[in-house]
Amino acid sequence: MKEKDNNTLVRLLAIGSLVGATAYFLTACRSSKPLETVRRVDIKKYAGKWFEIASFPSRFQKNCTCTTAEYTINDDGTVAVDNRCYNAKKKKWEGITGKAFVRNDDTNAELAVQFFWPLKGDYYIIALADDYSYAMIGVPSRDYLWILSRKREMPQSTFEKLSAIAIKKGFDVSRLRRTKQNNCD
Structure with a gap:
């Protein structure tokens, strides 16, 4: 594989990893948001x-x-x-x-x-x-x-x-x- 093709592949993998990590982070943040309850229950x-x-x-x-x-x-x-x-x-x-x-x-x-x-x-x-x-x-x-x-x-x-x-x-x-x-x- 040529060095130029190898560099392109590395960049694509890096971008894919960044997109995946961002999606994971956003999902994790949304689901970890505290769930607000009512103020008081008798x-x-x-x-x-x-x-x-x-x-x-x-x-x-x-x-x-x-x-x-x-x-x-x-x-x-x-x-x-x-x-x-x-x-x-x-x-x-x-x-x-x-x-x-x-x-x-x-x-x-x-x-x-x-x-x-x-x-x-x-x-x-x-x-x-x-x-x-x-x-x-x-x-x-x-x-x-x-x-x-x-x-x-x-x-x-x-x-x-x-x-x-x-x-x-x-x-x-x-x-x-x-x-x-x-x-x-």
């Missing part, structure tokens, strides 16, 4: 039954409809978590129970949820109605997002409002999928 008001209105698809909720989450405060201050859904493919109800731990006592909006010891997952309350009629949950990586309501249905205007908040917080709302909440009884 865990007692937050407890109770929630209906999933929409979420990012995940393997652990595959084929789920009629998805709910029920939270109960334990005597030790942790929160019992009971997630249920109807698996439309298997034609049966499924569920999992776990425990949530408040990570930030100042806000009660950052929790860690544990379904399998010793693994814990992030659970950040990033939007919450003043009357606790709806909530939006996300994780700092922006890989998971849930929109919850106290009722099986949510007005489109509320859904759009929450979607706009999610966009501002760095979530790709094109990934949101509505959860079927009909014929659940």
